[in-house]
Amino acid sequence: MDKSASAPGEASDSAPPSTVSPAALRWVLPVTILGSSMGFIDGSVVNVALPAMQSSLQSNLATMQWVVNGYMLTLASLILLGGSLGDRYGRRRIFILGLVLFAAASFWCGVAPSAAMLVWARLAQGAGAALLMPTSLAIIGAAYPEPERDRAIGTWAASAGLLTALGPPLGGWLVDVIGWRSIFFINPPIALLALALALKLPADRRPENPKRLDWAGSALAVLTLGLLSYGLVALGDGKATTGVATLAASIVAGVLFVVVESRSKAPMMPLSLFKNPNFSGANAVTVLLYAALSGALFILPFLLVKAHGYSATAAGAALLPFSVIIGLGSRWAGGLSGKLGKRTPLIAGPALAATGFGMLALSGQIENYWIGAFPGLLLSGLGMTISIPPLTAAIFDGTPEDASGTSSGINNAAARGGGLLAVAAIGLAFGGSDLTEIDAASLQSAYAIVMIGAALLALLSAGCAAISISPVRKPS
Structure with missing residues (x-):
């Protein structure tokens, strides 16, 4: 599990010394792992269920893209706001609100009578995750004294990584045995247990200097990403005029977002951070690399199920080695970067990933x-x-220590945003074909195009790292 995904939007490094009693402290990790794991699992398990959803609801490719993108859109654009809400109104309070919203939205997903209703429910689910993920880490940061904090965060991240790895095979099995709706119905009981444990945590204290909330920036972030996604999906669906007009509108919204953030007294995305080339370069690498990954993981289950006849369980199990490698190898990779510096692994890693995506492009048949x-x-x-x-x-x-939480949140949003735009653009590879009537040969051709695109994006990220990331850590 990447730390950029593990530290969204909260400056846990600057958390005050723990005032949590030992009796309450023992519940902190179980509560935060249970709560945040729902968001991590949903991000991985839905891809395996997409072919079954598409067949059951008789949906086209554009709608299936929005089943994934609805969740990523609200999560990517609201995650920084979620962290700020926790700072202002209390982390436990916002965490509980996120639990309730995520559970209710999950139930809505499970009973959705149509694909359009499922997309609306996924938008709500992403908003719930945007409250859960940053506040879960912030609760840990505030509860544990500094000597124990890193170990607690490591336990939280490792647990989230393990659960994310188990998500696809478990979700595939549920799809085959019970049906795709069951992957959403498992969330409310987990949320109910997390809620019961969260009430054992100490009540929030009113902050002395609460942060302002950047409502305008948050609204423009949603609008910009939403218009970008809709425009790309429309182009892939053969609606050229609508797609171009929407993409143009997204540029206007993006410019307004930059203007608002440059003038805000409490911006959700401080533009001054991007003056550091390490920070700007690392976020560019993140967007490109996670775009490559998200596009590849969206299309692969469709190929396995629809072209090669895999069951949902088998398709989920097929992704298990990928997740296990990331989960088990992260500690080793961290030590490697400590010896070699940041730049060399950030060139070699994406280049190796590009080679893997290229091999996947050649093996579609x-x-x-x-x-x-x-x-x-x-x-x-x-x-x-x-x-x-x-x-x-x-x-x-690339950032000062007192901005570590904000920088982590921006990086998390960059990862989600890159994935959002990649999935939105996938329709371009299908040339307007509808998934409900596409044949295996056409699907294999589209799969090869998507994987080649993923390989090129990963290579671009390696090149970006070579240009922007300094080989030696700079003193802050």
């Missing part, structure tokens, strides 16, 4: 998993593993 998808997944997983720790370290090297 091979049904045998071990000589088809597995080698490419192995290399791309190893490349991501090498990339993640130095990418996180480069983010923190």
Whole structure:
């Protein structure tokens, strides 16, 4: 699990000394792991269920893109606001609100009578995750004294990584045995347990100097990303005029966002951080690399299920080696970047991931998993593993210590935003074809295009790292 995903929007490094009693402290990790894991699992398990959703709801590709993008849109654009809400109104209070919203939205997803209703429910689910993820880490940061904080955060991140790895095979099994709706119905009981444990935590104290909330910036972030996504989906769906007009509108919204952030007294995205080349470069690498990864992981289950006849369980299990490599290799990769510096792994890792995506592009017609998808997944997983720790370290090297939470949140939003735009653009590879009637050969052709695109994005991220990331850590 990458630290950029593990530290969204909260400056836990600057948390005050713990005032939590030992009796309450024992509940902190179980509560935060349970709560935040729902968001991590949903991010990985839904891709495996997409073919079943598409067949059940008789939906086109554009709608399936929005089932994924609805969640990523609100999560990416609201996660910084979620951290600020926790600072202002109390982390436990906002965490509980996120639990309730996520559970209610999950139930809504499970009972959604149509694909359009499912998309609206996924938007609400992403908003709930945007409250859960930053406040879960902030609760840990505030509860543990500094000597124990890193170990607690490591336990939280490792648990989230393990649960994320188990998500696809477990979700695939549920899809095959019960149906795709069951992957959403498992969330409310987990949320109810987390809620019961969260009430054991000490009540929030009113902050002495609460942060202002950047409502205008948050609204413009949602609008910009939403218009960008809609425009790309429309282009892929063959609606050229609508797509171009919407993309133009997204540029206007993006410019307004930059203007608002430059003038705000409490911006959600302080533009001054981007003056540091390490910070700007690391975020550019993040957008490109996670765009490559998200596009690849969106299309792969469709190929396995619809072209090669895999069950949802088998398709989920096919992704397990990729997740396990990242989960088990992160500590080793962190030590590697400590020896070599940030720049070398951030060139080698994305280049290796690009090689893996290229191998996946060439193996689309091979049904045998071990000589088809597995080698490419192995290399791309190893490349991501090498990339993640130095990418996180480069983010923190590029910012002052008192802005570490904000910089981490921006990086998390960059990762989600890159994935959002990549999935939105996937329709371009299908040339306007509808998934409800596409044949195996056309799907394999689109799959190859997407994987080649992923390989090129990963290579671009390696080039970006070579240009922007300094080989030696700069003193803050």
